[in-house]
Structures are given as structure tokens and as C-alpha cells.
Amino acid sequence: MRDRAATRALVLGLLALPFGVFAPFAIWSGARSLRRIRASHGEVRGATAAAGGLIAGAISLVTVVAGAAYWFLAS
């Protein structure tokens, strides 16, 4: 069985790269999905997609925070 939240996390993560507003949702969704998959001891799949969404969300969040920090420091 595949965890639907894993796919959702991946979609949100990819959307977060151009639209940073999705980043927290991608991280939250990916982290929850990964927890469920690990707890299922192999019954639930989708770890790759969940991790991908989590990573993409994290990259996006770091980018947004770094960009905003630069703006406040440089402006």
C-alpha cells in the first residue's frame, strides 16, 4: 500500500521551489508520511517520494529564509 501523503509531499515540495509558500506544507506532509512509512515496517510504501518532498520543501524554505535575511540585512 502506498502512502498518499508521500505523493502529496512530493507535489508540494516541487511546487515550493518556485512558490515558497508551499514549503512548510511540503515539510510537514513529508515528515508525517515518512513517520507513518517507518512505523508500518514495510507495509506502507512511498518513502522516496516523501523524502523527496521533504528535501525539496527544506531547500525552498532555506532559500526563502536566506533571501529574506539578505533583504533585511542589505536594505
Added chain:
Amino acid sequence: MIARAVIAAVIFVISVITYPGALLVSLATRITPPPTNIRGPAGALPWLHVVHPTGALPYIADEQGRMVIIHAATPASLLEFGGSPTNSIQPSDYADGRCPAQLPHSTYPPLCETDLDAMATLGFNAVRLPLSWSLLEPERGQFNATYVDRIAQIVDWARARQMYVIVDMHQNAYSHFVGTGPHVDLGSDSGAPQWATLTDGFPSQVYSNQRELNPAVLEATTSFWYDRNGIQDEYISAVARLAMRFRDDPAVAGFGVYNEPLLGWNLPPGFEDLLLFPFYRRVIDAITGAHDGLPCWSGFFMPAPCGYRDLGVDDTRHLFFLDTGLLREVTDFPTHLGLPLSSYPNVMLALHAYTHIYTVDSIVLRQKVKDATYPWGGYDQSYVTAVREARAMAAGLLVTEFSNNPADDDLILTSQLQEQEKYRLGYAFWPWKETGAGGWGAFNRDGCLLLSRDRLLARVYPRATADPGLTFHYDASSGAFTLSAGGRHGDAPTVVYVPAEVTGDVAGSGAVSLQTVASPDGSRLVTASPTGGPFTIAVAPATLDLRGCA
């Protein structure tokens, strides 16, 4: 394993072409050495450049390093609109003081040499000269040499009067080739030629009485941002052609790259950060050879990190005036991250200040100026945020458009001019002359200077100063002016312009030596040489000698 590799590859590619890649390329420009600045040939005017003081807003400076404050008039006479005749672009029609009569049904009278005289008399020291891409490159790859000669003619007129020219690639609602339809007034649309207007069959219909809210306009604009059919490449090439023509001319202050950029179907902040400002970087790369973006293909969609090949112009002296996205005129605050975009130092953020005209209180809430509930920070909101935006982008700031219905001059024009003084910003007033109904020009339909515009625009201001921290204020009701600055002995002088309308005595106090020279037009030029320490220059209040019509 394959799924992991595919997902990793997709994340990597999307990261590179969106914000993460854009951020890295932007930040890299801060540590990239700027292109070599080759000193230009001496001309009738000093070359301008942008100075980047530590911890302060960059500013335009002359060859002596003095901050230069630009006051420009904006004649719209070289634009091509739909549904209305275009003024002659034959330079011979304007030679030897000739001036063609205004064409019936045209909104903007022809620009003649006497207009430059009138601008100079009002104290303008620059001309922002809007152009239409549709006239510059009517057929793909074929540039209109007559049009460029006409531009050069106006540059010649300006140079003869010690005025700078900002050559401005203009557009309004992308193009007048978007097609007719309900509520569409092509007479207010200008910009791209027909071959670069890709509407994909979207209907041309205006919503909410805003010319930009038109599906055909939004689609054509989007086609440009995504470089469909290589039209953005053609545009960059057109700007490069202009730059090549004026490369060695210091009377051309620089180039306005794209007027009031519309989002198309895109959303902020991605529009500005991922499409607009990377496009500006590509134009600068092409003309200066800065090589800031990543080497990429051209001819179709170029993602944000993509730079552009050097088109061989090697112009490393002119300024680039980069308009904020059009949405900023509605919000009066930045609609994007505001990242640095180029290692090229001569970059100016171009602000259009239309508070209470195009801001949400007016176009959405339909409020009158005196009852407006937005912007919450008043007129200052747009300026204080624009200063921060420009600093973050390592750019100077110039107000390249502002104006209003003359009936609102006491409210809007007065407030805008006060803000510009507060932040020591130059400006370009829009438009010089406009004869259509509800015109915003400085003159009435009969060609007489409006009294309120004479009173407010013919103002005392410092044209150049070695003290970028100076403060000054002109009171247009009394003609009084005060300036406070400081300087070391031997610093280049501060130059203050006093128009003929202002009749009060000029006096200096503190560590300064004044020299006042009167011009034949009645204006005075005050040269204040610092002798070491703080000083003030004042013009006493006196009755204004206004020449305008009520």
C-alpha cells in the same frame, strides 16, 4: 533506485531554474568583479555613473564624484499608439527650428526643438524619451534607421542645452496589436510590433476599465517573458542596437529597459524574481559583457539563472533604469524579494509613483484622494520601501514616472515632490504635453503652461553636490529654499538651480563661497564652493514670477 534517481534529478533541475538557483546567481553578482569601466571620450556633458556608498543608497554621480539630481520631462511624442496618428519621425521635418502641426486626433504633440528650450527654462536638466519597439523594429530583424536618427536628433538638441537623455523602451499594455474588442482602446496601447505580439487567439477584451486586464494582453505579455519564438532575444538585440548607436555619447544618461512590466499570467513574487529581473540581467549582460548569469541557450525560455551572451556593444558607461513590476504601482510596496541582479554597477531601480491613482484605494476601492484609506503609510510608504528595495538590489533609485490630474496638484503632486526631496531622489515627470481629454501634461490644450505646474515644477534644487547627505527643501508657495550641507576645502562645488519664477535673494552662510550667474532666460545658477565645514544656502521668500495659465 531508479525512482530515487529520477526524483533527485527532478528536484535538482527545478531547484536550479527556480528560486534556489536564482538566489545563488544573484548573490554571486555581489562578489563578481564588475566589467572593466573604459573611460568614455570627453563630451559636452560629464559621464554619469552610480556610486555605491557603504550602508547608504547608491546614487548617480558625475565625473567629479558629485551626486547628480535629475529632473526630467517625459515627452511621449515618439510613441506609436493604436488608432491614432503617429507623429512624423523624419528628422528633416524638425530641422532648422521647424515644427510640424499637431495631427488631428493625436494625444501627444510633436516634440520640437522649442520644447527642449521650454524644458530647460522650467529647470529640467534631462529628458526621458519613451520609444516604441513597434517603430524601432517594425519587421523582425529590420531596424528603422530613420527612427533612430530622430532619437539622435533629440539627443543632439538636449546636448546643446546641457541636458541628459534617458532613452526609454516604452510600452503600455504590451502592444496596440493585441486586437480590438469590448472596451478596448488601442489608442492607449503601445509597445511591441505585430510580429512579436503572440496572443494565441485569446480574446481582446478589457475588464474593470484597466487596459492591462485583457486576456490578449496578458497572453502576449506572457509570451514575451517566456521568450516564445525568440521575441525576448529580438528585444534584447533591439536595445543593444540603441546602445551601440549612443555608446560613446555621455549626453545619453542611459537606457530604460522596459516600461511598467506587466505580469502576464504569472504571479508575484516569482514574476519579478524569476522572470523580470533575470531578463534585466540578460539585457545588461548583452550590452556590457558582464557575464553574470549562467551560460545558457537562447531563442526560447531562459530560466532565471540564465545570463546572456555578449553582443559586442561593450558599453560599460551608461546607466540602466529598471522599472519595478507594474503590480508595485498598485501596492506601493515591493512585490518580490529584491535580490541583486548584476555585477555591473550603473544600475538604477526605476520607481513609478502613482499613489492614489493606481493604488488599490483608487482602482479597487474607488476612493477619492482625500478619503483614501490606503496606502497605510501615506505617500511615504512607496518611497521608504523603494529605498530599501534599491539598496538590497545594489541599485540607485530614480522616480521615472509620476503625475496626476492637474486638479489634484495641491494634494498629489505637492506630496510626491516633497517625498522626492526627502530622499534626495531625481525624477521624470509624465508627460510633457498631452492634449487628450483628462490630460496630465504640464500644458493645457492650447499649449499654455499650467499655472500649478509652473509653480510646482519650476523649483529650486541642487543639481550636483559633493555631499550626498545634504538636505534641502523648496517651498513652492513662497519661493523659499534652504539647503544644508557640508564639505572640505577643495571639494567640488554644489550647484543650485534657481528658476526665473523664483525671485528671492540668494544667500549663503557657514563654510562656503557663493557665486551666482544669471542666464538669459532669467534663471540663476548658484555655485557653492565649500571652504571646510557645514554650510547653508537659502533663497529668501518672494513673490513668484509665474508665467503659466490658470
